[in-house]
């Protein structure tokens with residue numbers, strides 16, 4: 251039975267959106283962001299050792315450090331790493347809390363005369379390193395730090411030039427940090443897009459390969475369905491070739507040779523005709539099993555139909571009468587000849603299957619071609635049982651079949667419609683009023699035919 255290739259790969263778009271922000275875990279409870287925050291909280295707390303060195307042991311600094319560390323843990327617990335807006339919110343919260351706690355530490359360490367005051371410009375830079383993707387939060391921190399530094403200097407009665415100097419330093423550092431962060435984000439986004447594009451291209455390529463293999467498998471399946479008829483067809487010429495060779499052997503080797511030259515020539519002619527018949531059948535089948543991606547060209551409908559009919563006759567000759575009605579003046583269609591012939595072969599084999607139970611007497615299959623406006627219409631009709639009402643809406647579903655597993659794959663009509671649509675045509679199925687099935691193919695008339703009219 252037909253075995254298909256691996257299912258078509260998912261395109262990246264189908265696989266779900268990429269993480270909105272670089273570095274965010276696509277799955278799992280503890281992604282890199284949360285882990286980083288959890289590591290950050292003991293680091294914040296342990297900095298109390300520096301506070302002790304800078305200003306001696308004190309409860310205020312310990313409480314500030316504890317609040318800071320707690321806010322970090324809280325963020326880690328509440329952050330939703332799958333949501334970009336939740337991450338932005340928590341980053342803003344972290345930067346604001348960090349800045350406020352640091353300002354409080356500067357205040358308790360002696361305001362603008364304390365050891366921490368000169369680190370004001372460092373805070374926005376540090377935050378840029380921890381949250382490179384969020385320039386808004388860094389800007390918030392910079393604004394808080396520069397306002398607080400200016401406020402402390404003003405409260406201490408320092409000259410305006412000092413206020414301006416410190417404010418200017420912090421604003422500049424913040425601006426450089428925020429600019430660097432936004433550039434970093436752009437580079438990461440470009441890398442992500444490049445990765446996505448590469449993945450999309452690879453997925454499309456493997457989709458195209460598996461599509462071609464599927465089409466090839468279906469062709470082989472149709473050939474498989476024909477195998478019994480082909481065997482029978484080849485057996486006949488092989489049988490009389492064998493009989494002729496026996497006859498020749500007997501006559502040539504016998505003492506009393508009675509065979510005349512004319513008889514001999516006749517035997518050779520018959521034998522050669524048999525060999526020719528076998529070669530023709532094999533050639534036709536080989537043509538159908540070839541897997542090539544051809545561009546649509548203008549095809550004479552009569553030629554395509556005769557390609558399909560030559561093979562389909564093997565199946566239909568014991569089942570039904572096959573009638574072909576393709577007027578010579580029918581304009582050419584734009585299609586891939588081998589594929590269109592394969593579609594017709596599918597439809598003819600299906601008609602043969604439908605008529606099999608009915609017996610040869612009165613069974614008919616017809617291929618009719620007509621030009622209707624700018625379209626060429628081909629109808630493949632039979633006078634079999636037609637499509638039952640529950641089958642009609644599902645005909646073009648892949649793997650839908652009413653035949654046994656040894657005969658049907660349920661791919662013939664689905665693939666036929668796909669092949670026809672690839673050539674800009676349509677394929678529809680209906681029941682004939684007088685009984686039986688009708689498959690109707692419509693193709694746009696080829697360009698030279700259109701230009702000539």
Ligand code: ADP
Pocket residue numbers: 596600601604632634635636637641645650651652653657658659660661662663664687
């Ligand atoms: P398969 O031939 O492998 O079953 P197809 O997609 O070619 O797959 O056909 C799907 C189904 O459509 C068939 O199983 C059959 O029930 C129905 N069908 C197709 N052609 C005809 C026809 N000419 N007359 C009646 N039923 C048909």
